[in-house]
Amino acid sequence: MTGQRTSAEGNPSAKSQYRGRVPRKSKSGRLLWFGVGMGGIALVSGMAGALLAVSWDSKPLQQAELSPQEAQVFDAESIAGSGLQFSQLNRPVNILLMGMSVLPPDVKQPPDHTKNLGYLPQLNSFDGLSDVMLLLKFDPDQKKITMLSIPRDTRAEIEGYGMRKINAANVEGGPALTAKTVSNLLNGVGIDRYIRINVLGVAKLIDALGGVNVYVPKDMKYRDDSQHLYINLKAGKQHLNGDQALQLLRYRHDELGDIGRIQRQQMVIRALIDQTINPTTVTQLPQILETVKEHIDTNLSIEELVALLGFGVRTNRSNMQMLMLPGRFSETGEFDASYWLPNKDGIAKLMSQHFGLESTSQELQVNDPSNVRIAIQDSTGSDRSQIRPLIRYLEAAGYRNIFISKPWGEPLEVTHIVAQQGDGDSAELIRSTLGFGEVRVESTGNIASDISIQLGRDWWQHKSLLEGNVNR
Numbered sequence: 359m360t361g362q363r364t365s366a367e368g369n370p371s372a373k374s375q376y377r378g379r380v381p382r383k384s385k386s387g388r389l390l391w392f393g394v395g396m397g398g399i400a401l402v403s404g405m406a407g408a409l410l411a412v413s414w415d416s417k418p419l420q421q422a423e424l425s426p427q428e429a430q431v432f433d434a435e436s437i438a439g440s441g442l443q444f445s446q447l448n449r450p451v452n453i454l455l456m457g458m459s460v461l462p463p464d465v466k467q468p469p470d471h472t473k474n475l476g477y478l479p480q481l482n483s484f485d486g487l488s489d490v491m492l493l494l495k496f497d498p499d500q501k502k503i504t505m506l507s508i509p510r511d512t513r514a515e516i517e518g519y520g521m522r523k524i525n526a527a528n529v530e531g532g533p534a535l536t537a538k539t540v541s542n543l544l545n546g547v548g549i550d551r552y553i554r555i556n557v558l559g560v561a562k563l564i565d566a567l568g569g570v571n572v573y574v575p576k577d578m579k580y581r582d583d584s585q586h587l588y589i590n591l592k593a594g595k596q597h598l599n600g601d602q603a604l605q606l607l608r609y610r611h612d613e614l615g616d617i618g619r620i621q622r623q624q625m626v627i628r629a630l631i632d633q634t635i636n637p638t639t640v641t642q643l644p645q646i647l648e649t650v651k652e653h654i655d656t657n658l659s660i661e662e663l664v665a666l667l668g669f670g671v672r673t674n675r676s677n678m679q680m681l682m683l684p685g686r687f688s689e690t691g692e693f694d695a696s697y698w699l700p701n702k703d704g705i706a707k708l709m710s711q712h713f714g715l716e717s718t719s720q721e722l723q724v725n726d727p728s729n730v731r732i733a734i735q736d737s738t739g740s741d742r743s744q745i746r747p748l749i750r751y752l753e754a755a756g757y758r759n760i761f762i763s764k765p766w767g768e769p770l771e772v773t774h775i776v777a778q779q780g781d782g783d784s785a786e787l788i789r790s791t792l793g794f795g796e797v798r799v800e801s802t803g804n805i806a807s808d809i810s811i812q813l814g815r816d817w818w819q820h821k822s823l824l825e826g827n828v829n830r
Contacts (some may be wrong), residue, residue, distance in 0.1 A: 386657045403496065410530065414461065415556070417657055417658070417659050418660060419647060419651055419655065419656045419658065419660075419663075420655060420657050421484065421555075421654075421655040422484065422532055422533060422657075423828070424532075424533075424657070425534075428435065428531075428533075428535075429534075429657075432534075432540055432549060432550060433549075433551075435449075436659075436662065437662050437665060437666075438659075438664070439665065441482075445664050445668040446498070446668060446669070447496055447498045447666070447668075449497065450497040450499060450500075450714075451550045451551070451666075452494070452548055452549050452713070453493070453494045453495075453496070453550060453551045453666075454491070454492075454493055454494075454540060454549050454551070455491070455492040455493075455555075456490065456528060456533070456536065457488065457489055457556075458483070458484050458486055458487070458554055458555065459477075459480065459556065459557045460482075460483040460484070460557070461478045461481065461486065461488075462478055462481060464481075464487060464529065464779075465481065465483050465486065467484045468481070475749075475756065477583060477584055477585060477586045478585045479586060480557050480558055481556075482556060482652065482653060483556065484528075484554045484556060484655045485532075487510070487525040487526060487528065487529060488524075488525045488527070488528040488554070489510050490510070490607075491507070491508040491509075491525070491536075491540070491805065492505050492507055492508070493505075493506040493547070494506075495652065495712070496666055496669055496670075498669060500677065501672075501674070502677045502678070503669075503670065503673055503678045503679070504712050505624075505627070505678075505679065505680045505681065506544075506682070506683065506708070506712070506713075507620045507623065507624065507680070507791045509617060509620060509682070509685070510523065510525040510616055511616055511697050511698045512524040512685070512697070512698045513688070513699055514527075514543045514590070514700070515542060516530060516535065517539065517542075518530070523535065523695070523697065524536075524540070527539040527540075528829050532615045533655075533657075536552075537549040543678030543705075544705060544709055544715075545706060545709050546715070547713050547715060551657050551658050552656060553655075553658065555654050556653050556654050557604065557704055559652075559653025560600070560604060560607070560653075561604045562600060562649055562650050563649075563650045564599070564604075565600035566631075566642075566645070566646040566649045567630065567646065568605070568633075569596050569598055569599045570598050570603050570630055570631060570633060571595070571596070572596070572606070572625060572629045572761075573595045573596075573767070573802045574591050574593050574594060574595075574596060574598075574769060575593065575768065575769040576593045577592055577593050577623075578590070578591040578606070580611050590605070591606060591609075595768070606622055606626065607619070607622065607623055609622070609688055611697055612803065615687075615696075616698070617698070621801060624680045624800050624801060627680065628678075628800070631675065632675065633677060635670055635671055643667065675681070680801060680802075681707065681779075681780040681799070681801060682801035683708075684705055685700045685701050686699050689698070704779065707780075708779070708780050711781075712780060712803055725754065726758070727756040727757050727784075728757065728759070729758075729759065730757060730759060730788075730807065730808045730809060731759045731807045731809070732752065732788070732807060732808070732809050733756055733761055733762075733763040733804035733809070734748065734761070734762050734763060734811050735810055735812045735813070737766040737767070737769050737770045737813055738770075738814065738817060738818065740814060742762060744821070747821060748811075748817070748824060751760075751792075751824040752788075752792075753789050763807070764804075766812040769814075769815075770812060770813070771815050772814045772815075772816050773794060773796070773811065773812060773813050773814040773816055774796060774798050774810075774811075774812040775792075775797050775798065775809060775811055776799075776800060776803035776809065776812060777798065777800070777808075778802075778804065778807050778808060778810050779807075780799060781808055782797060782799045785798075785799070785806060788809055792820070792824075794817070794820045795814070795816065
């Protein structure tokens, strides 16, 4: 390319793979998957034709005017195939996704209609703080999608402006400066394209997708008349419309602040993926795009967007990983403001494991079981005495750093073994050791852990077996 490539309860502070026979697929099974694959190709092709009909402009959704120097921050090479391969990615690609929450004070010339309202409305603009930041890697070689959440309060060097909260980079220099800042923070990772969507577009997008089914982890109530922000959600599994989902996504008034909000964002993203990456929704994408296009700014071409969507349809859910920038909260009085302080070794390990960057960090070695921090979050109503056999079993397997954390609010049928810091190998080893549960590479567990075991009802089916093994 040209240019730069760019505290939990019980805790004082806040590869081996399963080997078993793979059953041979029957002829009817092979035919079924062939039919599914051909149907998927037909759907993507139909979607592509409809999307291409939206505009023949190469970048019809780009609303920012980038200077030649700013444009060089991003890779000029196309990410989509040509000819009959137009709907396929031709290489791994990194995309910076920014969610904008823009208020009148964030822009130089706020609209006249906002001046005498007595509150601060959200604006259809892209010039404010980027309160949500995700680096997305679409990897056709590994058949994976990786999402890295970067907290808005991350302390980072913004070129020409010094050490600031990273969400200010968009205010000072738009998507190009933000991409440079993110690249420098993440050891020089290349950034190929960007997408900005403002808060008004998020609500419209979720409504266009038919809402989202998600478990609200607790009652959430917050009122801010100055921004006309009213949050009032009850705990439990429910169907949220766009405005309600936005309340869940924006709530940050608990002990984890913005980190808790990131965890809820990941929950909503996974729920949307599970619900919407299907044939019915894919065929509706042109209409959805038409609904939200005024709230989106991106240097992706329509052809490239089609290739990304096609790859998403074909990617197995288990190959969609959600990470969070390693770091810690700043302490009171440490700086002039509260920050999320990046952990350099943790970043080096994460970027090597998930984004293909070379590193000499000592942290790149697979964690020894005795050093792996394991948090246990029960969702079944068990008391501590009932969880002790699990702890003793893990200790017998070499794990020494185990603590019981706050219960997981959502009742689970299947235990989640969450790779909180992105270490999927350690999570797989624990799953193999226990013999139950499913691995999730995401950051929805205890933030002080490497692995969070969120116990589901399947735990009860294995409890007596583990107790017997421990007592031998």
